[in-house]
Amino acid sequence: MTIPIKALLSVNLRFLTLLLSVHLVPAAIAAAPSGPIVVKAITYKGSLPYAESGDARRDARINNRIFLDMVEQPAPARYSDRIKESKEQDGLQGSSDFSFSVLRNDDRVLALEVDAEGCGAYCENYSRQYNFDATTGRSIAASDIFTPAGGAALLKRNLTKRMVEYRRAIAGLNKDATAYRKKHRITTPWPQPRPDTKQDEEELRIASTIAMYEDCLESMPDSGKYYRLTEIPLRIDGESITFLYGRCSNHAMRALDDVGDQKVAYKNADLAPYFTAYGKYLMMNGPQAAPRVDPYRQILKGRVGQAAITLHLSERYSDDSLSGIYFYDKYRKPIALSGRVTGDVIELTESESSDTLKPLIRATIQGDKLEGLWIGDKTLNFRAAP
Known part of the structure; x- marks a missing residue:
């Protein structure tokens, strides 16, 4: 029996459609975005x-x-x-x-x-x-959305802007002090000591604040060397990103500090040269891109033996130390961790454990995954991943 070509093509087309539905539809479903948050x-x-x-x-x-x-x-x-x-x-x-x-x-x-x-x-x-x-x-951390070179350039710009803010504050205080002496008919130019060697509360406040700001300016270039991109908080909205810096003053001097916390804001469009591909995806509606891969600052799921756990790690600090917290999903009691990273091996101790030998997690870092051992009164397999 001879099968007409048209019928054969129809069968093949139906088979191809079925094949595509089996192999491609699950992938499409997997790639579909989740619902709104x-x-x-x-x-x-x-x-x-x-x-x-x-x-x-x-x-x-x-x-x-x-x-x-x-x-x-x-x-x-x-x-x-x-x-x-x-x-x-x-x-x-x-x-x-x-x-x-x-x-x-x-x-x-x-x-x-x-x-x-x-x-x-x-x-x-x-x-x-x-x-x-x-x-x-x-x-998301700053180091996810900015390239290393871009981040370094932005930190340098931020430092300049922050120092300018302090210099303006000092200039304003000197202007206030000059006006204050003029108002009170004190002929000695500020900031020279008055001939009567007196300094009232207002002049003392101004002088103390200027001294504090000058100390801040002196220390900022050195402290800036130790700022890491991952450690700087970011305030992100629909159109801009703001770098946030804590105030320079200590608690005792806080009342004098009118500069206070510092903010350096940029429009997303102005940050385009500094973004990673992932940063452009998130902040500028660019094509989809993946973030850098590591386990830090993330919530990880895993197991100790057969018991399900949830783990959160801090950033890896400049001295290779880090902290964390985890809990067994069944009991939901938080357990504090502290440790360090050596090469691709991470060691975390249950820092608040009352055991003579505190339980220890020793795991190898594999991208954003951890795999190794939980060592306590027994030794159990350990693993965690996003």
């Missing part, structure tokens, strides 16, 4: 952000990153669980009065800012910035 408020010593999108793994990365950092507890597994106050700890150095702002929330970036009051030897307000890849929930 909704940021809700959880009441706990004020209000903390909680991300929900239907993508449980992405949501957990975002929420655990914030909660482990701000209150040293795992985020609630579900929004309805809320957060239970720990009997053993009272949050990070007694932090309270939490509030937050959503700075950006679109298909590429979720950016949040959390404000709080922290109390140790004294109480002080502070803020933390949390920037996430909206597709994966991965934390």
Whole structure:
């Protein structure tokens, strides 16, 4: 029997369609973006952000990153669980009065800012910035979005801008002091000592503030050498990125410091020469690109033996030290870690353990994954990955 060519082509076309549906549709589904992220408020010593999108793994990365950092507890597994106050700890150095702002929330970036009051030897307000890849929930650092050369150039520009701010503040104070002497008919030019050797409270305030700012200026070039791109907080919104620097003054001199925290802002368009491909993807709607691969600053999932765990590592600091925190998913009790990195091997000790020999994690870094051993009263396999 002879099969007509038209019928044969029809069969082959149907077979090809079926083949494509089997092999390509799952890939398309896998590549499809997750739903939008909704940021809700959880009441706990004020209000903390909680991300929900239907993508449980992405949501957990975002929420655990914030909660482990701000209150040293795992985020609630579900929004309805809320957060239970720990009997053993009272949050990070007694932090309270939490509030937050959503700075950006679109298909590429979720950016949040959390404000709080922290109390140790004294109480002080502070803020933390949390920037996430909206597709994966991965934390974003400055070193992810700026090239090494671009980051170094920006840090240099930032230092210049910050020093200019101090110099302007000093010039303004000298102008105020000159006007003050003129108003009080003191003929001795500022800043020469007055012939009566007196210095009232206003002149003392001005002189003390100028001395503080001059000390800041003197120390800034040296301190700038030790700033690493990964350690500088970024405030990201829809159109700009702001580098944030803490004030130069200590707590005792804070009342004199009108410069305070410093901010250096840039429009995204002006940062194009400094961005990595991943930075252009996130900040300028560029083509999709992957971030650099390492395990630091991320929420990792893994196992100790057969027990499921969640792990968060800090940045790898300039002396190769680092800290972390992990918990067993079943018990959700945070365990503090401290350690260091040698070559591609990371060692983390359960720093607050009461055991004579504190349990130790020794693992090899493989890209953004860790694989090795948990060594305690027994030795168990350990692994963790995004």
